[in-house]
Amino acid sequence: MNNWIEVNVAVTHEAVEAVSDVLISAGTKGVAIEDPQLINDLRNSGTWELTDIPEQMNTEIVTVSAYYPDDEELNGRLAFIDAGLMAIEERIGNYRFGNTRFRKLAEKDWANEWKQYFHTTHVGKSLVIKPSWEDYEAKPGEKIIKIDPGMAFGTGTHHTTNMCMENIERVLKPGMTVYDVGTGSGILAIASALLGAKEIVAVDIDAVAVRVAQENIKDNGLSHIIDVRQGDLLAGTSGQADLILANIIAEIILLFLQDVPLRLKDDGIFLASGIIEERVPEIEAKAKEVGLKVDNIDHRGGWVVMQMSKVM
Numbered sequence: 001m002n003n004w005i006e007v008n009v010a011v012t013h014e015a016v017e018a019v020s021d022v023l024i025s026a027g028t029k030g031v032a033i034e035d036p037q038l039i040n041d042l043r044n045s046g047t048w049e050l051t052d053i054p055e056q057m058n059t060e061i062v063t064v065s066a067y068y069p070d071d072e073e074l075n076g077r078l079a080f081i082d083a084g085l086m087a088i089e090e091r092i093g094n095y096r097f098g099n100t101r102f103r104k105l106a107e108k109d110w111a112n113e114w115k116q117y118f119h120t121t122h123v124g125k126s127l128v129i130k131p132s133w134e135d136y137e138a139k140p141g142e143k144i145i146k147i148d149p150g151m152a153f154g155t156g157t158h159h160t161t162n163m164c165m166e167n168i169e170r171v172l173k174p175g176m177t178v179y180d181v182g183t184g185s186g187i188l189a190i191a192s193a194l195l196g197a198k199e200i201v202a203v204d205i206d207a208v209a210v211r212v213a214q215e216n217i218k219d220n221g222l223s224h225i226i227d228v229r230q231g232d233l234l235a236g237t238s239g240q241a242d243l244i245l246a247n248i249i250a251e252i253i254l255l256f257l258q259d260v261p262l263r264l265k266d267d268g269i270f271l272a273s274g275i276i277e278e279r280v281p282e283i284e285a286k287a288k289e290v291g292l293k294v295d296n297i298d299h300r301g302g303w304v305v306m307q308m309s310k311v312m
Contacts, residue, residue: 003070007081008101010061013037013302015088015095017276021251022084023066026077034063037301061097070104078102123162124169127191132219143194146219147187148212159301164247164273165191167298167305171269172197176242179203179263181233182252186213186226188245193222197243200226203236234259244270250279257283258290261310269295270308277302 011019013035020031037059068077081100089095120136121129130136132148168188172178174196180189183202192200202217204210210230217226229236233256234244242265246253253272260270270292275283277299284294287308296307 003104003106004067005070005074005078006065006067006103006105007078008063008065008103009085010063010097010101012060012095012097013062015092016062016064017249017251017279018088018092019064019085019095020249022081022088023064024249024252025084026066026068026080027073028066028068032065034065035301036061124166127165127169127194129187143191145187145190145194147185147190147216148219159303160247160274160305161187163298163300163303163305164188164245164271167271167273167296167307168192168243168245169195171271171307172243174198177240178243178245179234179237179241181237181244181246181256182248183213183228184209184247186216186228188247189213189226189228190217190220190222192243192245193220193225197225201237201241202226202228203231203233204228205230205232205236234263237263239263240265240268242268244268245273246271247273250275250283253283254286257286257292260308261291264310266310266312268309271305272308273303273305275304275306277304280304280306 007023009019009023016033020033023031068074085096085100119131120134123129126141126143127145128136128138128142129145129147132146136144138144165188168191172192172195175198176196178189178192178197178200180192180200180202183189183204186202189200189202202213204213207230210228214223214228217223217228231237233252240263244260244264253275264270272283280297283306287294291311292308293311294306294308298305
């Protein structure tokens with residue numbers, strides 16, 4: 001079993017995306033964001049089957065975590081993170097609460113960490129996300145997503161994934177072809193398949209995420225619909241899709257936005273999530289530059305999902 005190093009940085013809400021960018025640039029392919037305000041919102045929303053997490057009293061501190069293999073590259077990664085966090089402080093001033101924390105843990109231990117926060121959750125009109133360690137009896141019309149995050153990211157509880165799934169439910173039509181860029185745990189690909197997509201390509205650059213996504217997709221009986229590939233964003237796809245999904249971060253979306261029109265059918269839809277509200281004008285400007293227009297923006301908790309299409 002591989003050992004991993006967990007890196008935790010306690011920051012202000014305003015610094016979450018900048019810190020996430022540094023951690024991802026250091027070699028992780030996603031971050032875990034423990035937002036006390038989000039936890040309170042979920043507790044009060046009625047969407048959780050279980051609400052045994054106590055109300056969070058201090059909502060000003062957000063913990064951003066990332067995981068790195070404990071290998072020969074670790075020291076270089078940690079030095080890069082330290083320099084990146086200091087550079088943020090030079091730009092925006094003091095944003096950290098205490099020192100960066102480190103913890104060594106095995107892959108199995110990492111997965112178990114989720115069990116205290118991740119419970120059966122309702123999303124949109126028909127989707128229900130159920131972790132492997134909980135029992136749930138489906139009601140008529142509900143579509144159950146069985147998910148185990150393992151060492152990948154994506155449980156559906158964060159605003160970004162939650163909103164993205166709601167938008168998939170709204171725009172996806174049966175028979176569509178879907179590309180899921182940065183699939184993580186595979187949750188968006190699974191939701192798309194359950195909602196009627198006929199063919200899905202799920203791509204992630206991280207080999208661990210690919211393995212976890214494959215396992216989750218197999219557990220949901222959808223391996224015949226979803227093809228999981230290791231690749232770099234849209235470079236891992238060919239042809240064109242009716243619907244492209246990217247629940248990543250603004251910085252990465254900006255990197256491959258120019259490739260979206262090439263991989264999107266003329267009447268296709270691009271859903272971009274993982275974007276904080278402050279980055280919307282930048283995304284809109286880049287979209288216009290590459291021949292995309294923004295058709296809809298959903299907001300929740302300081303995050304947005306942007307729906308785009310090709311300018312014809």
